Amino acid sequence: MEQLMLKQRMLDRKRREALSKIFIIKGSVTVFCRIRPFVLAEKKKISEPVSAGSERVRVKYGGTMKYFEFDKVFTEEANQESVFVEIEPILRSVMNGHNVCVFAYGQTGTGKTFTMDGTNEHPGIIPRTLEHLFHQACTDNSSYTFSMSMLEVYMGNLRDLLAPRQKCRAYEPMKKCNLNIQTDPKGLIEIEGLTEVKVSDYAIAKWWYNKGRRFRSTSGTNVNEASSRSHCLTRINIFRHGDASEAKSQLSRLWMVDLGGSERLLKTGAKGLTLDEGRAINLSLSALADVIAALKRRKCHVPYRNSKLTQILKDSLGDGSKALMLVHIKPSEEDVCETISSLNFAKRTRAIMSNKEVSMELKKQREKQITELEEEVKETEKQIQNIKDEIKNAEFNLINNKKLFSTTQNVTENDEVETCINPKDDVENIIETGKECKKYMKSNVSNSGPRFMSPTVASRQRKNAVERDSISLRSKTIRSIVTRSSVQFSCSQTLSYSDIHVKALLQSSKGKSGHTEAEANTTVLTERTNALNLSQKD
Numbered sequence: 341m342e343q344l345m346l347k348q349r350m351l352d353r354k355r356r357e358a359l360s361k362i363f364i365i366k367g368s369v370t371v372f373c374r375i376r377p378f379v380l381a382e383k384k385k386i387s388e389p390v391s392a393g394s395e396r397v398r399v400k401y402g403g404t405m406k407y408f409e410f411d412k413v414f415t416e417e418a419n420q421e422s423v424f425v426e427i428e429p430i431l432r433s434v435m436n437g438h439n440v441c442v443f444a445y446g447q448t449g450t451g452k453t454f455t456m457d458g459t460n461e462h463p464g465i466i467p468r469t470l471e472h473l474f475h476q477a478c479t480d481n482s483s484y485t486f487s488m489s490m491l492e493v494y495m496g497n498l499r500d501l502l503a504p505r506q507k508c509r510a511y512e513p514m515k516k517c518n519l520n521i522q523t524d525p526k527g528l529i530e531i532e533g534l535t536e537v538k539v540s541d542y543a544i545a546k547w548w549y550n551k552g553r554r555f556r557s558t559s560g561t562n563v564n565e566a567s568s569r570s571h572c573l574t575r576i577n578i579f580r581h582g583d584a585s586e587a588k589s590q591l592s593r594l595w596m597v598d599l600g601g602s603e604r605l606l607k608t609g610a611k612g613l614t615l616d617e618g619r620a621i622n623l624s625l626s627a628l629a630d631v632i633a634a635l636k637r638r639k640c641h642v643p644y645r646n647s648k649l650t651q652i653l654k655d656s657l658g659d660g661s662k663a664l665m666l667v668h669i670k671p672s673e674e675d676v677c678e679t680i681s682s683l684n685f686a687k688r689t690r691a692i693m694s695n696k697e698v699s700m701e702l703k704k705q706r707e708k709q710i711t712e713l714e715e716e717v718k719e720t721e722k723q724i725q726n727i728k729d730e731i732k733n734a735e736f737n738l739i740n741n742k743k744l745f746s747t748t749q750n751v752t753e754n755d756e757v758e759t760c761i762n763p764k765d766d767v768e769n770i771i772e773t774g775k776e777c778k779k780y781m782k783s784n785v786s787n788s789g790p791r792f793m794s795p796t797v798a799s800r801q802r803k804n805a806v807e808r809d810s811i812s813l814r815s816k817t818i819r820s821i822v823t824r825s826s827v828q829f830s831c832s833q834t835l836s837y838s839d840i841h842v843k844a845l846l847q848s849s850k851g852k853s854g855h856t857e858a859e860a861n862t863t864v865l866t867e868r869t870n871a872l873n874l875s876q877k878d
């Protein structure tokens with residue numbers, strides 16, 4: 341089993357290395373596009389400006405056609421499951437030790453919250469990811485621990501969504517508001533005082549997630565009945581505790597962000613606080629666009645500090661980390677301007693490290709490498725599964741053998757207990773029982789009957805003399821019976837006791853007197869009968 345486990349660890353390392361190579365080749369940014377279907381209240385026109393293929397979106401705008409390339413396009417028919425299937429590979433990178441950020445971007449009402457949160461019937465990326473991570477942790481070789489935090493960037497401030505609170509209304513100020521963002525020496529972003537809860541299984545994680553979601557700021561606009569008025573960020577810290585060879589545990593982070601919707605303030609009809617919220621969202625989204633543009637141009641200075649949102653995501657948008665952006669659009673004619681603006685933003689993001697910037701030849705070469713590595717990963721996973729089966733079998737056999745061993749050991753012990761019973765004990769038992777009987781009889785005799793029936797001294801002497809004669813006569817008879825039947829008696833004893841003991845008994849008596857076996861038996865049994873006689877006399 342130890343050998344199998346060692347082999348499994350080696351294969352697991354090989355699998356991780358292949359996954360890391362894929363991660364590097366694929367580039368740090370992946371961009372998907374999701375087109376929202378028409379909902380009941382909306383009217384669908386015969387010819388809509390947006391049409392889509394599997395990796396391309398075509399938009400008719402101002403008499404011309406505009407094309408946008410993506411790593412994957414989800415059309416109106418795509419369900420939550422099919423979206424999650426495409427996210428899964430990126431989650432493997434998180435378990436592998438990389439920082440990952442998944443964020444939903446798009447105009448207000450295009451379905452960002454639906455994709456990230458979903459509904460009870462159609463759960464979105466976040467609940468599915470939580471479930472997936474715990475499932476992965478169960479099947480993986482390494483052991484994992486998870487912790488979780490949730491916050492929102494509301495009007496330029498950070499609000500802790502998991503902080504303990506007294507019962508208060510949504511509009512009442514929260515205790516843990518405007519937290520500070522710090523960068524640790526390793527370049528990791530830390531948010532001072534942010535509540536971090538340990539989550540040991542999916543049910544607990546889901547409970548905290550639902551709790552955080554309830555405190556998120558939403559309000560109704562002309563465009564969306566329950567419009568998110570902030571950027572909502574869910575952070576999962578993943579601690580991987582490897583085998584003995586890896587002394588330290590490794591921390592990786594997964595950010596899942598439901599960005600507030602970009603909006604045309606006139607169109608949403610926002611007023612007062614809702615208008616301010618809309619403005620704040622637009623401001624931080626343009627700061628995000630600036631960061632992405634700077635990263636694309638490989639500028640030395642990236643303006644992360646221009647908004648809280650970009651400050652938080654700093655360690656997930658740069659080198660060594662992976663970002664997945666899901667841009668959301670509506671297919672309708674009246675939203676075409678916003679659609680073009682969102683698609684342009686997505687195009688810029690994708691260009692940070694996308695395959696678009698490299699030649700066709702290099703692109704093909706990379707794709708070939710990725711296919712080969714993915715094959716390697718699959719093959720290694722198959723081998724790991726086989727080893728796991730072998731380990732299971734070995735464990736099963738081990739348990740069975742242990743059971744068998746303990747039962748056989750018990751049987752042997754019981755045998756030993758049985759064989760330890762000394763044939764002498766039986767005779768002693770008989771004698772003891774005889775004594776008890778006599779006592780019982782005596783007491784019964786002395787206590788029973790009227791007084792005039794109790795014997796006189798003379799009659800007792802007479803009775804004793806008669807008893808003595810009859811006992812000596814009886815003992816003579818018994819002795820002669822036993823002597824005659826001693827050989828047969830010894831045979832029946834041989835059947836009921838183990839050979840060793842009888843032999844030992846016989847040998848001991850043989851050693852003492854030098855008689856033959858039959859004689860020895862006779863001697864032993866005669867001795868016992870004598871003992872019986874003596875006790876009777878008593």
Ligand SMILES: Nc1ncnc2c1ncn2[C@@H]1O[C@H](COP(=O)(O)OP(=O)(O)OP(=O)(O)O)[C@@H](O)[C@H]1O
Nearest residue numbers: 376377448449450451452453454564567568600601
């Ligand atoms: N793929 C989809 N299938 C069915 N219904 C959807 C889909 N996407 C969105 N919807 C519905 O459209 C409405 C608006 O979606 P949602 O609230 O998710 O938009 P949003 O982009 O988060 O908006 P905001 O930025 O204002 O918060 C909701 O009623 C939602 O249920």
